Amino acid sequence: MPGSTTNEHFPYPYEGETVTAVSQQNLATAIDAALTVTDALRLDALKPPTCMAFRFGSVAITVNTDTAANLTSATFNDPTSMHSTSVNTDQVILPTNGIYLVHGETNLTATTTLTAVKTAITQNGTQVFAQQSSPKSASTGWILDTDGVVIGQAGDIIRLSGRWSGTGTGGFQGCFLHVTRLCYLV
């Protein structure tokens, strides 16, 4: 009956027991398995789920209406399940529970006058935080960013939305969303 270590339960023969190739292999296998788990923890800690998605180019949106941005390009997306550049491009799906740092920015424009702009982050359709302002002087374009954290569950959907008020036609000129996990919930 071999002994075992306190935490990882690595098996070893007691003094007086016969050391065999099998007992040596059992120890090596157990250490290898523990290192595999440890390496997964290392990757999870040092490379948390992160998505950086964006879109450049004009997209008309209805005046005075919060509208989710379709992000059809991405510079980084790991795991890939977080975001697609072809299907449901307005969604970033959280892969694990956690506190996520979210940065969003939109470039909103109007053909005649822009009187108010808003950049917001939503979680499952509900606004979590936002920035909203009015150009102090007549303007037809405004870039507004917002930063904050989200208490997320796996599967939650994060969206970047924008809104403009003014005259003429307006919409997104560009938009950018960055989501990365800061820590686990437990």
Add this chain to the structure above:
Amino acid sequence: MSDLYANGALMMQALAEQADTDITALKATYSGFARRPTLIRSLGSDQTSINSGTAVTLTFTTNSFVNRTGWPTLSALNYTPFFESGAWIFGVYLKCTVDGATTATSQREARMTVQTPTGLAPSSVQTFTGYGSAVFDSGVAGGDFLTAMGTAVYQSISGSAANQGVLFEFIHANVASTMTVKAESFMWMHKLSELE
């Protein structure tokens, strides 16, 4: 021959125990790195009747998320303390509404000021870093929204982890009436790294 077996067994036991110690430490390090100190607090109730032109301290007292027991509550100076030494990132989200008449395009501002003690007593505090974010009334129903974000390094003083934290304030220029910062407004802080 029996001595060889005994030595072999002892060697394997030593190897197993050393590997156990090292791997357990590695797991704790990586697991802890993914669970660094983090705090999210909301106002919990509306902060009302804020006059224009006067910065008011926002007292975030309702924990929405905290992963350390014993995180200090608001200090006597009303700043939210960091939990321990390290490099920190923090921020605030404010939703505010006008209580009466609106001064068109008047300013709303979130201020975050890092407080650092000059000595061990929390009463001797100086301001060394400030961050802010300002927006202007958008004329859109539903309130105004503000976010701000900043960073700080929290160091112990003379070997003691003296209090240090972030003061959150709101100021506006809506002279036509007072304003309210809504209950769902929240602050957050997260430790990015150790100092050594």
